[in-house]
Amino acid sequence: MRKPLPREDLDFVIERTANVWSAFDRARLFITGGTGFIGSWLLEVVQHANVVTGSRIEIVALSRDPDRAIGQAPHLFNAAGIALIKGDVTNFEANIGTIDVCIHAATDVADSTKAGDTLRVFDTGVLGTRRVLDFAQANGASRFLLTSSGAVYGAQPATLARTPETFSGAPDTLDAATAYGQSKRAAEWLASAYALHSDLRVSIARIFALVGPAIPLDGPFAAGNFIRDALAGRPISIEGDGRPLRSYLYMADACIWLLHVLLAGEHGNAYNVGSEREISIIELARAIESLCGSAVPAVPGLPPKAGPAPRYVPDTAKARKTLNVEEFTPIELALAKTINWNRMAVTA
Numbered sequence: 001m002r003k004p005l006p007r008e009d010l011d012f013v014i015e016r017t018a019n020v021w022s023a024f025d026r027a028r029l030f031i032t033g034g035t036g037f038i039g040s041w042l043l044e045v046v047q048h049a050n051v052v053t054g055s056r057i058e059i060v061a062l063s064r065d066p067d068r069a070i071g072q073a074p075h076l077f078n079a080a081g082i083a084l085i086k087g088d089v090t091n092f093e094a095n096i097g098t099i100d101v102c103i104h105a106a107t108d109v110a111d112s113t114k115a116g117d118t119l120r121v122f123d124t125g126v127l128g129t130r131r132v133l134d135f136a137q138a139n140g141a142s143r144f145l146l147t148s149s150g151a152v153y154g155a156q157p158a159t160l161a162r163t164p165e166t167f168s169g170a171p172d173t174l175d176a177a178t179a180y181g182q183s184k185r186a187a188e189w190l191a192s193a194y195a196l197h198s199d200l201r202v203s204i205a206r207i208f209a210l211v212g213p214a215i216p217l218d219g220p221f222a223a224g225n226f227i228r229d230a231l232a233g234r235p236i237s238i239e240g241d242g243r244p245l246r247s248y249l250y251m252a253d254a255c256i257w258l259l260h261v262l263l264a265g266e267h268g269n270a271y272n273v274g275s276e277r278e279i280s281i282i283e284l285a286r287a288i289e290s291l292c293g294s295a296v297p298a299v300p301g302l303p304p305k306a307g308p309a310p311r312y313v314p315d316t317a318k319a320r321k322t323l324n325v326e327e328f329t330p331i332e333l334a335l336a337k338t339i340n341w342n343r344m345a346v347t348a
Contacts, residue, residue: 002073005041005213006341009252010048012328017259021055024101024263030141032089032132033105034061035069035077037215038147038207041251042103042258044076060096062087062106089128094135102136103262104129105147107180118179125183126190133194143201145262146191148270150208150314151181158308162315165206165270188270195268203265205258208274208314211334212251213341222281223248226288226298227339236289236298242282243309247275250329250337260323272314275327280309287332291339 014021029046033039039061049055059082063069066084070077077084085094089106108117108124129146136144153163154171163169170185171178188204195202215221217228229236249257257273265271279287285298319325329337 001071002076002214003344004075005044006337009213009337010045011052012252013045013255013259014049014052016256017049018053020259020263021049021053024055024057026056027100028058028060028098029101029103030060030062030096030099030136030139031103031105032062032128033107033147035063035072036105036107037251038210038254038258039103039105040073040076040214041212041255042105043082045255045259047076047079047081050081057081059083060085060099062089062092062094064088089132090123091131096139098140099136100141101143101262102132102141103145103147104132106132107147118176121179122183125180126186129187129190133190133200137194137198137200141200143262144191144194144203145258145265146187146202146204147258148184148188148204148206149181150206150272150274150312151178152185152188152206154178154181156311156313158311161311162276162313163272164315165272165318192268201267203261203267204270205261205273206270206314207254208272208312209246209248210251210254210274211248211338212254213338215251215338217342222246223284223288223335223338226285227292227342230288230292230294231339231343233294233296235296236285236294238281238285238298238300239302240281240300241302241304242280242285242298242300243304244281245278245309245311245313246281246284247278247313248284248331248334249273249275249327250334253328256328257319257323257325260325261319264323266322271319271323272316273319274314274316275331276313276316277327277331278311278313279331287335288339291336
């Protein structure tokens with residue numbers, strides 16, 4: 001059972017998004033992916049805003065298994081002001097009445113049992129997005145936020161320190177393993193087409209790596225897996241050579257960015273959401289070991305490869321300048337807060 005997110009983090013988000021709650025007072029929000037890492041954070045923030053600011057936002061969340069969602073987080077999904085409807089994004093049917101705002105955050109990438117099914121991943125990203133766009137338009141939504149990914153850029157060139165929204169790279173269409181990035185590119189095109197041909201105000205968030213309480217500890221997220229191993233007293237397992245460079249934005253910060261993209265993002269535009277501070281995988285493991293007090297150092301599973309280290313780091317100047325957001329939480333504090341939340345969750 002997942003315990004509530006830290007109150008200080010929820011307050012932190014609310015304090016920096018005051019204009020969001022006044023703009024969406026009494027709105028009806030439809031969200032997909034509400035049981036996932038990003039979606040559940042956004043839902044808990046909205047619920048906290050309802051209490052703290054009196055914003056009275058009504059939530060309707062799509063879930064493949066509402067009973068399981070309620071069982072895992074009853075404080076979140078069995079609360080007043082939220083209704084769960086059962087269905088899959090690719091084929092759900094629901095009569096929920098008028099909605100004002102839609103956040104499409106559903107994805108299969110966080111579920112390792114589904115992420116290996118490349119056709120399913122692609123269908124969820126493309127057919128699911130088309131279905132949700134149609135649903136939002138038919139039910140009167142005026143704003144639509146698509147959570148996309150930095151995966152749309154494909155491999156980041158070694159000569160490019162940070163990837164801006166204008167970078168024209170793309171995943172290799174002959175590589176079936178790029179299903180997620182391909183689906184996000186197609187989803188962005190669909191969102192852009194609806195933005196052009198309807199009254200739906202669409203904005204897109206290209207999300208890079210994130211870290212924070214409730215991050216899955218058994219999935220595709222290196223930080224979550226490292227924390228799991230270190231807290232269990234096991235050596236951290238690194239499958240590669242530990243050289244790839246990543247950057248991690250704390251989830252409370254990410255919620256602030258996403259809410260500002262939803263409210264103030266330019267119609268039909270995409271914004272990178274992430275940190276610009278790079279850290280190698282082995283450095284991430286060492287930092288987590290230190291914070292967890294682990295006595296068993298991680299050893300990369302492969303020897304160092306030749307050539308520049310692969311990198312996955314965004315340029316966030318566009319979001320920072322136009323939306324007045326920033327990276328508030330340094331990586332050291334982000335990791336410490338995530339570890340402490342998980343440590344207390346284990347002992348609770």
